[in-house]
Structure formats: structure tokens, C-alpha cells
Amino acid sequence: MISFQWWTIAKADYRMITSRFRQFRPILPFVLGGGLIFWIFYLGPSLAESLLSEMDIYLFSLVAIVLVQFILFFCSLIFFVLPMMSILQDIRDHHFENLFSTPVSPGNLLFGEFLGKMPFYATFALVVGSLFTIALIPLGISVIQVLIILGIFILTFLTSSWIGNVTAVLIRSFLMRNARGRDIGKGVAFLLIIPLVGLMYAAMGGYFDFLLDPEKGKWFGDLLKFFPSSWGAEIIIEFARSPGNLIGINPSTFIQVILLITFTIVVFITGIVFANRLYSLELKSFSAAKAKPGRRFYRVLTMLLGNGSFAVLVSASWKGYTRTVRNLTMLLYVIALVASINIFLMQPEDVEGAMVSTIMITPLLAAFVAGEIGLQGKDSLLLYKQTPTTTFSFVKTKLCHYFLIIIPLAVVMEVIISLLVPNIQLYELFFNVIFQIIMATGLTLFSTGLFLRNPAFHDKAPEYMVNMQVIIFLIMIPFFLGLIFLDQFLYDTFRIINSFYYIMAIVAFCTTTLGLIFLYIGVRHLDRLE
């Protein structure tokens, strides 16, 4: 009776994604398409020609197939993970209640939701694919060859994102049956990105440089051949080696392309066929998560804080924080980030190195923790105003809670990283810890103040992202400016050769001062919040 339900869903999904550009919606496909054509066939190749020498382009054409396989594999992984993160971060069952009260079939819904996002996935695939073609066009590959290469990229990445979508829908369906499903979904979404970050740092640290050598990377290439992402790699290399030659394709390469197309079709059909099992509004259980009252930790915490109302408030704030899976996975993410940086990117060889690697992470830790202050909604901030509790008491409670998480974590990270430094002296370790405590304190004040001044009531709110960026990058400014300019100034003026510690002292002073200023601004804003 009803045809093209998937098209209706896709249209709605596309409209939602482009809701910010509603006025330009009719011309958006043309602008995007035109821009891509201009980039792929004119601007990109022109830039490549001017930036790369002939030798570079020639070498690029000889690049080991395993490198192309790895890039396709890595990008496929991103295309697999990103839709999963997006879906799991925003599990909304009520939204499905509405849709499934209509005669829409789950297969149509799944395909429609994917189709609505497909233009954006395809655009991203074309941008990644074009990075290859723009360097190959100056070598003389034909338009058809360019289109085939881009087609390979689109097929590979759409398959990955489809698998990612189907997997996410499956997980979402399972999580929706659980009372804490939404929270767990957000937590899982954060965990998914950890392997990608690890891989990225490993690549940046040169751990995959061996792929440039076809001999050394052969075993890795053989391993990657098991993944469909590799099945289109060979044709790209063949085109690069014999530009303009469409006929002389190796039969095995041709079979791999056929295999990739077949795999894509099979994966799409399988997803749609099994969609009926993927969507379910059935609850598994009505039982809600239970709190464990009177745990020893909370008893000790309230005792240490004086057993008064302040202690109860801090304890309540702590409970709310630690019972949210997303908060815990965010902390796990920070730890994984520190580990990845120190394992893959910059093993600390001296005390300064140890300080630098943590100075980049502490702002993120502070932003993640203090960012929760408004996430329970505006009412959670105003709740305190309905009682005789003052704004100052509320902020004091929150700061105490944040300090209890941020400072110990920052210190532990600093100690571990410092101990990796060969022959570190005890006083150096002590100095690093003190510095880290000051930085963590200043950053907590700054983050709390900023999130109070510019509250984010949802983790997808623009304010949340803006505050995060400000916290992470603003503190970097005095650090890098200090390293670049102050270093020379200290030498010229005071003949100080090793100025690193002076710069660090200035950074710590700036951070704490900024923290206090922003906290004051934030508290004043909270006072006026209506």
C-alpha cells in the first residue's frame, strides 16, 4: 500500500541535518557538488602540481599498495565508528514510538535514516578519495579512472558506515530495553573513539612508516587483504602506475573490485532483511538501577568534610557524577589519551618532557569534569536558588567535588609519566607534582567559571563545544607564547639559560589568575541566572 517510505524518512533526516541551512537547502546539493567537481578536477590538481615536484608525484604513483590499503582501512574504521558514536550518543526511544505507530517497516526506517545521511558520508568519501586523485591527475590518469577511484572510495566507506549504522541500531535496541540505556550508550560512544586515537598517535609517531617499504609491509598488507576495505586498493595503484590505461587491468584486481561491489550489495540487503529484529520497543525489565546507600567511601567522605550540610552536598554531587557512565568513560578516555601520547608520540626523555605531556591533557580533564555542571539542565542550577543555600555554597560544593576528581587524577598521571624519565631526581618529581597541582587547581577554577558564565545544558549544545575548545586552547597560549618569546627575553634580559621553569611558573600564575577571574564572573552570572 505504501511505497517509498524510506524516501520519506531519508528526506526528513536530510532536512534535520540541514536545518541550520534551511534558506540555502535548495541550492546546497549544487553548491556541494559544484565545489567538489571544482576541487577534484581543477583546484586540487593545480595545487598538487604546484606543491609537489615531478619526482614527488612519480614517487607517489609508486607508493606501496599496503599504504593505500592501510589508509582505506583506517578511514573505513572512522566511517564505521562515527555513525555508531552519533547514534549511541543520542538514544531516544520516544522518537521511535511515534514512528512505529505508523505502518513504517523497520527496514525502510533503517535504510531511510542511512540514505538521509548518505550525501554527507559520500561527500566525506569524495574528499578523502580526492586527496589521491588530485596527485594522480598531473600524472595523466583519465577522467574515467578518477571516477572509478572515487567510486571505490564511496563504495568502501558507505559499506563501512552502513555496517556501523546497523551495528549501532542493534546496540541501541539492546540498550533501549535498559533503564540506564541512554547513559550507557553515551559512555560506549566515548569508548569507541579510544582505539582510533591510539591508531592515530601510532601513525603520527611513525609506527606505520614501514608501510612505505613494500617489502617490510608485505605481511601487513596480507593481513589487511582480509578486510573489504583493501579490495579496491589494488586498482588505485594500478591506475597510478599506468595512467590512462583502462584495458590492462590485472584480472585478480578486477575480481577484487567485483568482490567489493558484491560485498556492498550483500551487506545492504542483509541489514535491511534483519532490520525487523533490530528495532524493538520492548522493555526487558521494569527494574530501575538501585543505589547502594551508606557505602564506606561516602561515609568517609562526609566525615572528612565535617558531616555537615556541605559534606552532604559534596557527597550528593559526587554520587550523581560517578553514577553516570558517560562521566566515567570520559575519565577513561583522558587516561587512554595520556597513555597513547606517551607510548606512541613522545616518550618523556627529561623532566620538562614529562611536564609538557601532562600540560596538554590537564585542561581536557578539567573541561570534561567541570563541563557537567549544567548538563542536568537549567533547573539543576536553579534548584539551589529555590533553597536558602547561596550561590557561593553551591559553587563551593561543586569545586570541592571537582578538585577531588581532577587533582588526584592529574597527580597520578604526572607521577607515572615523571617516573618514566630516566634518572629523575626526587626533588624534580616533587616539583612536577606541585606544578601539576597548581595547574589542575587553576584549570578547575577556570573551567567551572567558564561553564557557569556560558552554561551548556546539553552535551551537544554549541556552548559545550565552544567552552571545551576555549579551555583546551586558551591555556596553551601562555605556554607556547612563553616558549617562543619569553625564552629569548629571559636570556637577553637576565641571562637565564634554562628558562623552562620560569616559563612554567608564569603559565601556572596565568592559569590560576584566569581561573579566579572566570570563577568570579561565573558566580556573578549564576547569581543573575533566571
Next chain:
Amino acid sequence: MKTEKTLNRSNGVIQIKNLSKFYSKGQIKAVDDLCLTINQGETFGLLGPNGAGKTTTIRLLNGLIKPTNGTANINGFDILNDAQQVKSISGLLAESPGVYAKLSAYEFLELMGSLYGINKTKLKPRINELLSFFDLLDRKNDLIEGFSTGMRQKVLLASAIIHDPEVIFLDEPTAGLDPRAARTVKQLVKDMSNRGKTILISSHRLPVVEELCDRIGIIHNGQLIAIGTVSDIKDQTQTRTLEEAFIAITSGVPNSSISPWRA
């Protein structure tokens, strides 16, 4: 109370036969052996305390979830075997449904109308008709994210009846609405009822139920424990108001124990 229409009580449009829905391996009985017939053109009110099983019943009847035991017929279609047809001929206003906040009111209704299979040429005037009825025509291109709770409820109600269904399930239809909007909704329900539509309303607002429903059923712990007209229920419980009757039936809490709180 309605007086204009004549009810065809001999023909049950909604026939519920031993319908049950259990959770946690049968430990929680959300709906327990429910038997009920609702006739064509009848407006039936389902009352019950929180967690009594009202929403689960509506979800079962709309085919959103599957029963553990029993079944139901909606206008001749079985909820187990003909779930798609059941959805085609019924409309649901869920208790706390999600909306596509990034769509405009018009776009959202266009989506829902298309999913019900309404022809594009018929859909446009129908959307405009509903938006005009709900006083939203001048806001039709505004994104729903900017709407108040009441305005969202109006859009959702419009989406539930966009295909002019024979059977309408309304879960708390006046929730979040101001008195004026609530009156509009009540008038709509009366109009639809007069046009022979069969309506099942679940609500906590007893005056709404009393005003709109031909018969009511009180559900408690998943079981239907009372059924009849409002007068029948009051007579059975020897109470003066529906509220007193409801409390007497569902909790047995004596009136005297709650009256001090009413001051």
C-alpha cells in the same frame, strides 16, 4: 456528556481478548488477562494509577509491542498478525513522544502523513487544515524545537489524526495544554466521536474523562477492576464524584486520610 450521536454497541471495533503483557520473566504483570470490547463511535476512558498498565495497553493495541498472551482485534485486524493494517487504521498520541525537533511543524506533519501513505495532493490541504484548527498555521515553518510543550502536543495530536483514522488512541491528550488549547482538543475529540470514530483515552484528568467518555474502565495492577458509565461507577462505589470513586476502587485509601492535605 455526548447526546447527539447514537452508539452502535453491537459491533465491537476494539475487541480485547485475554490480553497480557508480562516483564521480568512474569514477575511484573503490566497487563493481566484484559478483556474488553469498545464499540464503534464510542469514546472509552482508561483510568488507573501510575504504573497500572494503561500505556502498555495502548502500546499493545497499536502493535508497538507484542503481548505475552492473548490478542486484540482492531476494526477486524489482529494486533499480532496484522500489525501494519492496525497501524494504518489507527492513530496514536503517545504519552511522552519524541518529536523531530529540527523539523518544522509542516515538515513533521508531512513526514507522518507520508508514512501513513497519504497522497501528496491530499496531504498539503490536510496539513493546512489541521494546523489551522490548532492555531498553528502562522507557525508552520518554525522549527518544533522552538515550540512550547502545549504547541508540541498540538503538533503531535495533529500527526496522530492526519490520516483520519477509524480508531484513535490518546494517551494523556490534554497534558501540558493551557485551558484554551485543552478545550480545542476536547472539542476535537467530541467532533471525531460524532463522526463515528472510536476513541480510547488514557488520562489522569478525571474531569476530561468524565466530559468526553461514554464509558470508562479502571485498571489497576494490569487488571480491569471496574467498567461502566461514570454514573454506573459512582453508583457501584456509592460515591458522589468520579475522583472519590476512583480512589475508593484503586487504593482503598479512606477519604478522611487524604482530605487534610486538600486544604
